Amino acid sequence: MFTIILIMATGIGLGWLLRGRKMPFLGRITNALIWVLLFLLGVEVGGDERIVNGIASLGLEAILISVAGVAGSCLLACGLWRWARSGKEVKRK
Amino acid sequence: MKGSLIIVAFFILGVIAGRMEWLTIDKFGFDISFTALAMLMLCVGIGVGSDLGALRNLKTLDRRLLLLPLVTICGTLLGCLILAVIIPWRTIPETLAIGSGFGYYSLSSIFITQYKGPEPGTVALLANIAREIITLLGAPILLKLAGPLAPISSGGATSMDTTLPIISSVSGKEFVILSIYHGFTVDFSVPFLVTFFCSI
Numbered sequence: 001m002f003t004i005i006l007i008m009a010t011g012i013g014l015g016w017l018l019r020g021r022k023m024p025f026l027g028r029i030t031n032a033l034i035w036v037l038l039f040l041l042g043v044e045v046g047g048d049e050r051i052v053n054g055i056a057s058l059g060l061e062a063i064l065i066s067v068a069g070v071a072g073s074c075l076l077a078c079g080l081w082r083w084a085r086s087g088k089e090v091k092r093k
Numbered sequence: 094m095k096g097s098l099i100i101v102a103f104f105i106l107g108v109i110a111g112r113m114e115w116l117t118i119d120k121f122g123f124d125i126s127f128t129a130l131a132m133l134m135l136c137v138g139i140g141v142g143s144d145l146g147a148l149r150n151l152k153t154l155d156r157r158l159l160l161l162p163l164v165t166i167c168g169t170l171l172g173c174l175i176l177a178v179i180i181p182w183r184t185i186p187e188t189l190a191i192g193s194g195f196g197y198y199s200l201s202s203i204f205i206t207q208y209k210g211p212e213p214g215t216v217a218l219l220a221n222i223a224r225e226i227i228t229l230l231g232a233p234i235l236l237k238l239a240g241p242l243a244p245i246s247s248g249g250a251t252s253m254d255t256t257l258p259i260i261s262s263v264s265g266k267e268f269v270i271l272s273i274y275h276g277f278t279v280d281f282s283v284p285f286l287v288t289f290f291c292s293i
Contacts, residue, residue: 035099035100037130039107040118041126044126062217066220066223072172073165078239080158082240084157
């Protein structure tokens with residue numbers, strides 16, 4: 001956990017040193033790494049008998065719980081955004 | 094949307110590869126997921142550090158936005174509570190414990206498996222993977238429906254790593270630091286909340 005934070009802090013420092021330079025490859029590397037991570041997540045899910053067998057019977061319940069959580073949190077987040085914006089104009093692109 | 098479909102394609106490819114036993118995570122001899130995640134975080138960090146404009150924009154964010162982790166936690170638990178009342182086959186604290194993973198599927202499923210057994214543990218794993226996938230795929234829709242904080246809130250504990258690049262591109266770079274702060278705080282709450290709901 002803290003290793004990850006430390007690595008990101010290092011990246012922020014590096015990026016600050018490299019500021020002003022164009023780094024078009026950065027976005028491509030980022031995307032490739034996301035694909036690798038999602039592929040590995042798939043490998044883990046596919047290789048686990050317990051999860052594969054459970055997907056049929058437990059999958060629906062899991063989706064219901066995740067949708068309920070996302071809906072609830074987004075509803076309140078929407079409220080927070082409106083409240084935060086009501087006081088003063090927040091700069092948006 | 095094209096980017097999300099590519100992501101899902103890679104995930105499905107991984108499932109097939111794992112199912113067919115073409116490869117397993119242990120075969121690499123080192124923690125490849127962690128290595129890839131570390132590299133991803135370095136890239137995200139460089140992107141943030143090199144864009145001083147994004148950091149300057151951050152100071153214009155309202156201090157009230159620092160309440161976002163609390164909003165995410167309360168909103169998730171509220172949604173899960175309503176669902177738990179409707180579904181008869183699982184107890185209310187168990188459903189709340191599963192919801193308290195906030196996308197942090199590895200830790201929450203291990204905790205819940207230990208306290209409540211493998212069945213709710215599996216649901217926790219699937220539900221929290223689903224939360225991550227919903228965020229990756231649905232971020233543009235969530236932005237339209239509920240504003241720029243919604244993708245962050247939806248990402249839960251993952252808003253600091255795996256869903257951060259999506260949030261950065263959908264909500265804007267000025268939300269990256271808020272997203273990291275949010276992910277870190279929500280992440281930190283997972284062991285406490287899951288343990289609490291498993292013990293009542």
